Amino acid sequence: MMILDAHSHLGEDVVFDCVHTEEDLSENNQKYGITGGIVQPFIGRPYLEITRQYHNRVSDFCRKYKNYWGMASINPHFTPKDYASEAERCIKELGFVGLKLTPAGHAVDPESKDALFVFENARKLQVPVMVHTGYGIPFADPVKLKKAAMRYPDVKMIIAHLGNGFFADQAIQLALEFEQVYLEPSGCGIGETYKALCALEGKKVMFSSDSPLQIPTELAKYNTILERHPQWKEDIFHKTAERVFGVRPESFAG
Numbered sequence: 365m366m367i368l369d370a371h372s373h374l375g376e377d378v379v380f381d382c383v384h385t386e387e388d389l390s391e392n393n394q395k396y397g398i399t400g401g402i403v404q405p406f407i408g409r410p411y412l413e414i415t416r417q418y419h420n421r422v423s424d425f426c427r428k429y430k431n432y433w434g435m436a437s438i439n440p441h442f443t444p445k446d447y448a449s450e451a452e453r454c455i456k457e458l459g460f461v462g463l464k465l466t467p468a469g470h471a472v473d474p475e476s477k478d479a480l481f482v483f484e485n486a487r488k489l490q491v492p493v494m495v496h497t498g499y500g501i502p503f504a505d506p507v508k509l510k511k512a513a514m515r516y517p518d519v520k521m522i523i524a525h526l527g528n529g530f531f532a533d534q535a536i537q538l539a540l541e542f543e544q545v546y547l548e549p550s551g552c553g554i555g556e557t558y559k560a561l562c563a564l565e566g567k568k569v570m571f572s573s574d575s576p577l578q579i580p581t582e583l584a585k586y587n588t589i590l591e592r593h594p595q596w597k598e599d600i601f602h603k604t605a606e607r608v609f610g611v612r613p614e615s616f617a618g
C-alpha cells in the first residue's frame with residue numbers, strides 16, 4: 365500500500381519550540397509504512413539566510429530519500445523581492461512542489477497584502493499553497509482564506525489541520541465551494557475528519573501527520589473510517605496528494 369504524508373516537518377521551530385531530525389522522519393516513516401511525502405521546514409528565525417539553510421536541509425533530505433518532495437516556507441513579511449527569489453529558487457532549483465503559509469508562525473493575516481503575495485508567487489510558479497489553520501485564531505480561521513480562494517481560482521490551496529476541529533465546518537465549506545481547495549486533517553479528531561470525507565465523498569482529503577509522533581494516530585483514524593468506506597482508500601493515502609502536488613512516486617515493488 366502506497367502512503368504519502370502530505371504534511372511533515374524537518375528541522376527546528378522557534379515559534380512552536382520543537383525539533384524533528386532526519387532520523388525522526390526516516391525511522392518513523394519506515395516503522396509505520398509511510399512511502400514518502402511532502403516535507404517542509406519548521407519556522408526558523410526570520411532571516412533570509414536561515415530560511416535558505418532550512419530549505420537546503422529539506423532539499424538534502426529529499427535527495428537522500430526516495431519519494432520525498434520539498435515545500436518552501438518563507439516569511440511573507442520579507443521584502444517582496446526576497447520572498448519571490450527564495451520561492452523561485454526552491455521551486456525551480458531545488459524541485460520543491462509547494463509553498464506554505466503559517467498565519468500564527470509568520471504573524472500574517474491571510475487576507476493581507478503580504479499573504480496574497482504568497483498566492484501571487486504560487487500562481488507564477490504553478491504550485492499549490494498549504495495554509496495552517498486552527499491554532500492562532502483569528503488569523504488561522506479557515507474563513508480568512510475565502511478572499512485568496514476567490515482571487516486565485518487557478519492556485520490549488522490545501523487547508524492544513526482542517527481548522528483544528530472547532531473550525532472544521534468553515535474548512536469543509538470552502539472545499540465544497542471552491543474546486544481548487546483541498547483538506548489536510550492532521551491533528552483533527554475522527555469526527556471532523558469523517559464529516560469532511562462524507563461531505564466530499566472521499567475526495568480532496570489527504571493523509572498527513574504533521575509530526576512523526578502522530579503517524580500511528582492518523583493511520584488509526586483513517587483505517588477506522590475505511591472499514592465503512594474502503595473505496596476511499598487510494599485517494600486518501602496517495603492519489604489526491606499525487607494530483608495536488610503533481611508528484612509521481614516510484615513503487616517499492618520488487
Ligand SMILES: [Zn+2]
Pocket residue numbers: 371373574
Ligand atoms: Zn505543520
